[in-house]
Amino acid sequence: MTNYAERNRALVHFIVMPTILLTVGLLGGLRIDAQTRQFVFLAPPLVTLMLAILLGSLFVRAGAIDLHRWLAIEQPMLTNVAHLLTLMALFFASAQAFNSVLPESGLLHWMFSFFFLWTLWTNQFSAFDARRLLKSLIVLFGTAFVLKHLLVSGLYAPEGGWFKRIAAALLQGIAVDVPAFAPVTGYVSFFALALYVVGLLLMAPVPVQPGGSLVNTPAVREGALAESSDQTSE
Amino acid sequence: MQRKFIQIAGIIWTLVYASIIVWIYATEPRSFKEVATNSQVAAGIYEINQERFNSGLALFRRDQFRAARDQWAGADPAQRDPRTQFYIAYASYREGWGRVYYDDALFKQGLEAVNRAISLAPNGTLIVDDPDLQMHTAAELKTELEQGTETSWKDLNPLKLFRKRK
Numbered sequence: 001m002t003n004y005a006e007r008n009r010a011l012v013h014f015i016v017m018p019t020i021l022l023t024v025g026l027l028g029g030l031r032i033d034a035q036t037r038q039f040v041f042l043a044p045p046l047v048t049l050m051l052a053i054l055l056g057s058l059f060v061r062a063g064a065i066d067l068h069r070w071l072a073i074e075q076p077m078l079t080n081v082a083h084l085l086t087l088m089a090l091f092f093a094s095a096q097a098f099n100s101v102l103p104e105s106g107l108l109h110w111m112f113s114f115f116f117l118w119t120l121w122t123n124q125f126s127a128f129d130a131r132r133l134l135k136s137l138i139v140l141f142g143t144a145f146v147l148k149h150l151l152v153s154g155l156y157a158p159e160g161g162w163f164k165r166i167a168a169a170l171l172q173g174i175a176v177d178v179p180a181f182a183p184v185t186g187y188v189s190f191f192a193l194a195l196y197v198v199g200l201l202l203m204a205p206v207p208v209q210p211g212g213s214l215v216n217t218p219a220v221r222e223g224a225l226a227e228s229s230d231q232t233s234e
Numbered sequence: 235m236q237r238k239f240i241q242i243a244g245i246i247w248t249l250v251y252a253s254i255i256v257w258i259y260a261t262e263p264r265s266f267k268e269v270a271t272n273s274q275v276a277a278g279i280y281e282i283n284q285e286r287f288n289s290g291l292a293l294f295r296r297d298q299f300r301a302a303r304d305q306w307a308g309a310d311p312a313q314r315d316p317r318t319q320f321y322i323a324y325a326s327y328r329e330g331w332g333r334v335y336y337d338d339a340l341f342k343q344g345l346e347a348v349n350r351a352i353s354l355a356p357n358g359t360l361i362v363d364d365p366d367l368q369m370h371t372a373a374e375l376k377t378e379l380e381q382g383t384e385t386s387w388k389d390l391n392p393l394k395l396f397r398k399r400k
Contacts, residue, residue: 003236010237014244019251026255038264078241085248 013208014082020199021089027192028096032182044095047113052095054120064130069206083207097196100189101144103152104179134200141193149186271312282318283309295366299329316354320362320372323348327379331399336382345379348372368400
């Protein structure tokens with residue numbers, strides 16, 4: 001039983017988690033052209049890399065990732081290499097998650113980028129724990145997703161609707177300039193963000209050690225996170 | 235032991251998957267079909283569709299240049315075959331050629347295709363032994379296309395009305 005548990009934990013930690021994060025990296029920049037229905041792959045813009053760095057720093061500050069335990073001189077080289085690759089996958093997944101919810105160009109791109117930067121920057125100085133950070137990120141990405149894929153894309157849909165008419169009246173004379181993508185792009189983005197959240201849920205603050213101490217088991221991690229949340233509130 | 239094996243498998247898998255993603259973003263395939271074609275190119279097993287190539291050649295010989303280009307584009311979707319790219323350039327040349335003026339857009343397309351053909355050919359030299367053609371090397375075709383896109387006083391020479399299409 002213990003052997004199975006340990007093996008499964010290792011599988012999740014070393015194979016499933018990097019796969020999930022890399023899949024986010026793959027899907028985050030994928031768009032489907034509205035007219036030709038062809039794939040459009042958008043590499044992460046520079047601003048998303050900056051956002052990913054800020055988010056990474058937030059993960060460390062909030063204790064969602066204990067860097068000293070992920071990369072330690074006492075650990076075997078293979079473990080450190082595997083952990084480094086997972087952390088790099090997390091970085092690119094974060095960049096691509098931002099890429100997925102940022103409008104591609106124009107005024108809205110810069111507005112969204114500014115709001116993300118502002119939120120992540122102010123969060124650097126807030127008291128956070130891993131659980132609160134995860135909730136905050138779900139809300140942040142959820143809001144951006146709704147704004148981009150429901151409101152903004154609705155604004156530029158060829159058939160349009162009441163929202164398009166209102167926005168056209170309000171934004172008269174302002175060039176918002178967002179490229180039109182097929183609605184399936186929204187589904188791809190939703191799937192990428194859902195995977196990203198799953199990847200974050202699987203990410204233990206302290207990585208799995210041989211023998212599987214209690215801290216490392218996913219079931220107990222929830223408790224550990226709740227504990228850390230209580231400590232912060234105290 | 236088992237944990238070490240999983241770690242090694244994880245590292246290899248992560249590196250392979252990450253390379254695939256970087257490759258996809260670098261090649262920017264537009265469809266699943268293009269993903270398959272690009273994979274064939276990367277694996278070195280890419281071959282043009284000979285049937286479509288021959289069909290394009292038949293159309294080319296009947297002076298149906300646009301249809302011929304379509305066939306060749308389908309025969310070589312990855313644009314990796316120098317001979318096909320040469321023929322595409324030749325079709326653009328023949329269609330764009332005019333006694334009074336040249337079609338700039340077609341000549342530019344032709345120039346792009348012939349440049350691709352030259353870059354793909356070993357040592358940058360491409361010779362096509364086709365008796366129906368009057369230019370047999372990519373270099374000749376490129377020069378002809380370049381001259382067609384350039385503007386000079388020679389364009390005003392009335393004798394150019396008597397020149398012949400190659």
